[in-house]
Amino acid sequence: MDLILLVFGVLFTAFLIIVIYKGASRDPFIKNEPFPENLGIQTDDYLPMIQQLEKSLPEGYIENIKNRVLREHPKWKDYAYDWTFFELKRYVVMNAILKTVPMFSSKADEIWHEMLMFTREYDQFSKNFFGEYLHHSPNMNSTPIPGERAFFDWVYLTLFEAGHNSSRIWGAFCKILLKKKYLMISGA
Known part of the structure; x- marks a missing residue:
């Protein structure tokens, strides 16, 4: 009986080591x-x-923005920050095209908050790009209105090629479909 428990313990330990090792070698979040x-x-x-x-x-x-964010989030890798800032720039472009764009990424929103901390630079950036100040409105709704997320996804995927990192930063796309009442479909 002791031999069976010993063999079981060794096999179980080997199993845990394999599971932990495979988990560590998985693709990173970004x-x-x-x-x-x-x-x-x-x-x-x-x-x-x-x-x-x-x-x-x-x-x-x-x-300056990158330094502040990475100081606040020491576990973020440089490339993860760079990808999130890249996606924030896409969000800024969407804001230049549409009247309002809800924020669906907490990580991109964190970078936007840090941009705002440099008030003069942010003001200058807004005026240079938008011609006016781009105000930040926090998304108070932790669960977005389905139609807003569906519209965001549709515009985003129409404008930009999306990859692995895009869906990691924004969340999965097209989980919510646009309702027919918003589309010009005959018979709708």
């Missing part, structure tokens, strides 16, 4: 992969807007 050019915009019509956005974000401002 992959360290190259960024699509021009924010991955899917139409050349918005290239001037993308270029204006990049010109509106001075390098020193970007570095």
Whole structure:
């Protein structure tokens, strides 16, 4: 009986080591992969807007934001921050196109909060890119209105090529479908 318990213990320990090792070698939450050019915009019509956005974000401002965020979140990897900032820039483009865009990423929102901490630089960025101050409205609703998320997904996927990191930062896309009443479908 003692031999059976010993064998069982060794096998169980080996099983735990394998499970822990495989879990540690899984893909990270955000992959360290190259960024699509021009924010991955899917139409050349918005290239001037993308270029204006990049010109509106001075390098020193970007570095200061990154330093503050990484100091506050020491577990974030550099590339995870860079990908989240990349997705925040996509969000900013959506704000330039639409009247209002709900924020569906807590990580992107954290970076936006840090951008706001540099009040003069943020004011200048907003005026250079939008022509006016882009106000931050916190998303008080922890569960978004389904139609808002469906519309966000539709616009996002129309504008940008989405990859692994996009869905990791924003959450899975197209879990909620747009209702027919919002679409120009004959017979709807």
